[in-house]
Amino acid sequence: MKKKYIIIVLLVILGLIVLLFYFKEEETYILKKYSPEGTLLRTKEYVIRNGDTIFHGKFISYNEKGIKINEGQFVDNEPNGNCFYYYDNGKLESLFYRKNSKINLECTYYNQNGLINEYIMCDSLGRTAFIIEFDKKTVKMYDGYATYPVNQYKIEKEKKYEIYTRDTLKVGDTIRYNYLVANIPNAKRTFKIETVGIDNSKAKRIIKSKLPAEIIVEEILTHKGLNRIKAITQYTFNDKVTRVKNDTVSFDVNVN
Incomplete structure (x- = not known):
């Protein structure tokens, strides 16, 4: 029993040494x-x-x-x-x-x-x-294009599969889609995602930003049928002369 305890202690010490070297700052x-x-x-x-x-x-x-x-x-x-x-x-x-x-x-x-x-x-x-x-x-x-769609993926077992319009997904599937959204100077920007025909307040959707201008959305599909997912961006310019710029881009997924 004592020998087994010593071996465990040595393994712990060895592990700590490995971690020390791994995280050591250059x-x-x-x-x-x-x-x-x-x-x-x-x-x-x-x-x-x-x-x-x-x-x-x-x-x-x-x-x-x-x-x-x-x-x-x-x-x-x-x-x-x-x-x-x-x-x-x-x-x-x-x-x-x-x-x-x-x-x-x-x-x-x-x-x-x-x-x-x-x-x-x-x-x-x-x-x-x-x-x-x-x-x-x-x-x-x-x-x-101030709002520029980049990729749409289905995530399955941490692997990404590109989504095509002919693909049919299932309720509970997780999809990820990305946009480039311009950081237009001298303007106020608002950005939102919504799926047509559903209560978007209950959508299972996580939105993250990645520098300098990428927005990454991860969503669990909850609605059967055609899902039309829209990215809606609005720019209001500080000059009070330029008209408000509204951008809407969308893509469709079929859900069983």
């Missing part, structure tokens, strides 16, 4: 680049993994005058998340939400007065889905 280093005159031009955070240098963490670049011209972060050697770019006078020029070095998911451009000139929402491949331009704070033009 040590972060900083790479700095200077001009021949000694001016700091760039800093990049990095870690060492398996003997390799991996850029992972913040980066900042400066011009010859020491003014910051860009900053953001790397994740596993790729720029990821919000990256800021500045005019030579230090004012914000643009803000990109980057998926990696080749794909931007959202872009916002500013003029020298700090006002937004242009906003762009892109799909997962970096293709423009929606664009809007401003003259000061007044809408100049917009084009594309």
